[in-house]
Amino acid sequence: MPFSKSPSARMLARADELRRRIEYHNYRYYVLDDPEISDAQYDRLMQSLRALEAEDPQLITPDSPTQRVGAHPVGQLAEVTHQVPMLSLDNAFTEEDVIAFDRRLRERLETSEEIEYAAEPKLDGLAVSFLYESGRLVQAATRGDGMRGEDVTHSVRTIKAVPIALRAGAPLRLEVRGEVFMPVQGFKDMNARALAQGEKIFVNPRNAAAGSIRQLDPQLAAARPLDVFFYGIGQSEGWTPPARHYELLQRLREFGLKISPLVKQVRGVQGVLAYYREMAALRSSLAYEIDGVVYKVDCYAQQRELGFVARAPRWAIAHKFPAHEENTVVRAVEFQVGRTGALTPVARLAPVFVGGVTVSNATLHNMDEVRRKDVRIGDTVVVRRAGDVIPEVVKVILERRPSTAQEVALPTICPVCGSDVERAEGEVIARCSGGLYCAAQRKEALRHFAARRALDIDGLGSKIIDQLIDTPLIDGAPVRSPADLFRLTAPQLASLERMGEKSAANLIAALERSKSTTLARFLYALGIRDVGEATAAALAEHFGSLEALQRASVEDIQEVPDVGPVVASHVHTFLQQMHNRAVIEALREQGVHWPVQTPRRPSAGEGALTGRSFVLTGTLTSMSRDQASARIVALGGKVSSSVSKKTSYVVAGAEPGSKLQKARELGVEVLDEAAFLALLGRVIG
Ligand SMILES: NC(=O)c1ccc[n+]([C@@H]2O[C@H](COP(=O)([O-])OP(=O)(O)OC[C@H]3O[C@@H](n4cnc5c(N)ncnc54)[C@H](O)[C@@H]3O)[C@@H](O)[C@H]2O)c1
Numbered sequence: 001m002p003f004s005k006s007p008s009a010r011m012l013a014r015a016d017e018l019r020r021r022i023e024y025h026n027y028r029y030y031v032l033d034d035p036e037i038s039d040a041q042y043d044r045l046m047q048s049l050r051a052l053e054a055e056d057p058q059l060i061t062p063d064s065p066t067q068r069v070g071a072h073p074v075g076q077l078a079e080v081t082h083q084v085p086m087l088s089l090d091n092a093f094t095e096e097d098v099i100a101f102d103r104r105l106r107e108r109l110e111t112s113e114e115i116e117y118a119a120e121p122k123l124d125g126l127a128v129s130f131l132y133e134s135g136r137l138v139q140a141a142t143r144g145d146g147m148r149g150e151d152v153t154h155s156v157r158t159i160k161a162v163p164i165a166l167r168a169g170a171p172l173r174l175e176v177r178g179e180v181f182m183p184v185q186g187f188k189d190m191n192a193r194a195l196a197q198g199e200k201i202f203v204n205p206r207n208a209a210a211g212s213i214r215q216l217d218p219q220l221a222a223a224r225p226l227d228v229f230f231y232g233i234g235q236s237e238g239w240t241p242p243a244r245h246y247e248l249l250q251r252l253r254e255f256g257l258k259i260s261p262l263v264k265q266v267r268g269v270q271g272v273l274a275y276y277r278e279m280a281a282l283r284s285s286l287a288y289e290i291d292g293v294v295y296k297v298d299c300y301a302q303q304r305e306l307g308f309v310a311r312a313p314r315w316a317i318a319h320k321f322p323a324h325e326e327n328t329v330v331r332a333v334e335f336q337v338g339r340t341g342a343l344t345p346v347a348r349l350a351p352v353f354v355g356g357v358t359v360s361n362a363t364l365h366n367m368d369e370v371r372r373k374d375v376r377i378g379d380t381v382v383v384r385r386a387g388d389v390i391p392e393v394v395k396v397i398l399e400r401r402p403s404t405a406q407e408v409a410l411p412t413i414c415p416v417c418g419s420d421v422e423r424a425e426g427e428v429i430a431r432c433s434g435g436l437y438c439a440a441q442r443k444e445a446l447r448h449f450a451a452r453r454a455l456d457i458d459g460l461g462s463k464i465i466d467q468l469i470d471t472p473l474i475d476g477a478p479v480r481s482p483a484d485l486f487r488l489t490a491p492q493l494a495s496l497e498r499m500g501e502k503s504a505a506n507l508i509a510a511l512e513r514s515k516s517t518t519l520a521r522f523l524y525a526l527g528i529r530d531v532g533e534a535t536a537a538a539l540a541e542h543f544g545s546l547e548a549l550q551r552a553s554v555e556d557i558q559e560v561p562d563v564g565p566v567v568a569s570h571v572h573t574f575l576q577q578m579h580n581r582a583v584i585e586a587l588r589e590q591g592v593h594w595p596v597q598t599p600r601r602p603s604a605g606e607g608a609l610t611g612r613s614f615v616l617t618g619t620l621t622s623m624s625r626d627q628a629s630a631r632i633v634a635l636g637g638k639v640s641s642s643v644s645k646k647t648s649y650v651v652a653g654a655e656p657g658s659k660l661q662k663a664r665e666l667g668v669e670v671l672d673e674a675a676f677l678a679l680l681g682r683v684i685g
């Protein structure tokens with residue numbers, strides 16, 4: 001055990017360490033607009049430092065972050081000195097903090113009366129000072145370190161809500177202060193565009209607003225959806241300011257300056273706390289983000305009496321809402337299989353308190369999203385939970401990536417049933433192909449199987465299906481697949497809740513009747529992805545028997561009218577799954593049957609493209625690839641997915657892939673869209 005240092009030396013070192021960390025995060029937040037920790041984490045660092053300094057005031061240094069506002073900017077923007085300092089606000093995180101604040105004020109004012117407050121939403125943007133001379137906007141500046149900020153007149157002039165000229169009656173000289181922010185929808189649109197163009201995206205609207213305003217190029221700020229609410233003044237000349245803050249805001253509105261419509265005059269602790277609850281309830285429905293509410297003593301005479309401390313006025317406090325964003329670590333990424341077989345990556349997180357609840361899972365939506373955000377196991381990420389929305393991983397903090405971080409891999413087999421996972425070309429979602437067998441898809445598969453247009457099992461609704469898959473009925477096991485339905489006996493069914501003997505007997509009879517079906521209904525009932533009734537009917541007509549379809553290759557299946565490569569591959573993969581085959585086999589053993597059909601022959605007029613094979617690449621403007629395939633096949637041609645010497649034509653649409661290259665190498669004839677349409681036209685005409 002090392003010797004414990006003297007307490008003051010230890011506290012000194014700790015205060016030093018906290019200051020260094022806070023300075024670093026101030027720099028990232030105020031100068032780079034790219035924070036590395038969440039606001040809540042930052043607030044905790046500040047609270048720790050405040051607590052230390054309160055314990056031993058000798059620890060306070062003049063340059064401690066508790067004594068100063070923000071950070072001094074080091075950008076290329078010109079510096080502006082604030083005539084009246086732009087301060088920060090003290091924070092309250094609990095009702096107790098607010099009660100203590102109000103008590104302190106009444107003690108200082110030596111009053112037993114309730115204080116009147118102006119209560120305002122606390123916009124989450126950045127503070128800007130706007131100087132109007134003779135009613136015209138002459139300068140706009142950021143807060144910076146409170147004493148000196150940056151000249152941002154060029155970008156502020158592009159904000160439509162900031163008047164270039166005030167209305168008549170405005171004082172000769174007026175410095176107004178307000179919050180510039182980005183509405184949530186504008187922020188999302190902007191990030192979506194940035195993403196599409198491979199540009200940097202912002203974590204939240206606040207950083208986006210700050211980043212936009214501090215751009216050197218006013219064109220950039222002009223393109224960003226910025227807005228403003230004005231909430232106070234700095235220096236002014238040539239008028240008598242009102243006696244109350246609330247009245248001041250009304251005057252500012254008369255001058256043409258935008259004031260939050262949510263500002264209210266309230267009385268005492270009860271008044272402010274009621275306002276807090278009202279705004280907390282409104283929070284998620286507002287078009288912009290608020291991170292709390294601000295209470296300001298309404299009467300300016302009282303404000304003057306109360307004065308300031310180092311970095312904030314004594315007469316105001318920001319009452320913060322629970323944070324919407326927190327940082328935490330991704331411990332693992334697991335895949336959940338939905339009822340339609342879709343695999344969703346889910347991040348397992350070190351539990352974190354955010355948006356008022358403890359969150360330990362967050363959806364990653366799909367693999368494209370995982371790649372785009374580059375989320376790896378072991379990463380520190382920003383997690384967001386706003387309102388009742390599902391928690392989401394917003395971004396990875398790359399600076400915190402450990403060398404052991406692991407990339408996320410899409411499993412090749414379903415984590416629930418072990419069937420192959422398929423992800424069709426161009427599709428975002430990966431799916432389990434074990435539709436008939438997979439426990440995750442069981443309920444949906446049974447519901448679909450029994451539906452009227454499938455096997456039409458009268459009386460087998462969702463409620464009974466729920467019971468069947470939860471109750472061990474058959475040899476101690478619940479129903480696992482459609483084949484199990486036909487093993488059920490009337491007494492077993494009658495033992496289910498709300499199921500009399502009569503209904504049980506009816507259901508057994510319905511099951512019996514459903515055994516006699518058609519191949520088309522049966523294929524539809526299997527619930528193969530993208531195989532609706534029409535496709536099922538086309539498959540049945542084309543192949544005539546289930547055996548023929550089971551033997552068919554992807555190319556063979558593509559010969560069916562209206563079946564393109566994607567659907568063909570779904571059908572093929574589904575029928576190749578061992579577990580699916582076993583269920584189909586069991587269904588037939590249980591007596592499910594259909595009349596044999598004769599396979600379809602091409603009718604007159606068709607067959608004009610017989611013997612010719614096509615490969616499609618790129619995008620056609622007049623039809624989809626599947627439609628093009630269908631047209632070719634309807635005329636007797638074949639469509640395959642890869643180019644070989646035997647290929648008759650490669651049809652190349654816009655932005656063709658490597659297949660075009662291959663065609664040229666092999667000397668295969670290439671048709672552009674016009675030539676392809678001409679060929680179809682010639683053949684038909
Ligand atoms: N994540 C990080 O690394 C990091 C770093 C530094 C700061 N921060 C965040 O910034 C906060 C500190 O920043 P701050 O000093 O700007 O304090 P603040 O944001 O807590 O409060 C002061 C600011 O509130 C704004 N405001 C919004 N509505 C207002 C209204 N109606 N009336 C008056 N002011 C209003 C003004 O811009 C004012 O300057 C921290 O609590 C933290 O959340 C985060």
Ligand SMILES: [Zn+2]
Nearest residue numbers: 414417432438
């Ligand atoms: Zn599965």
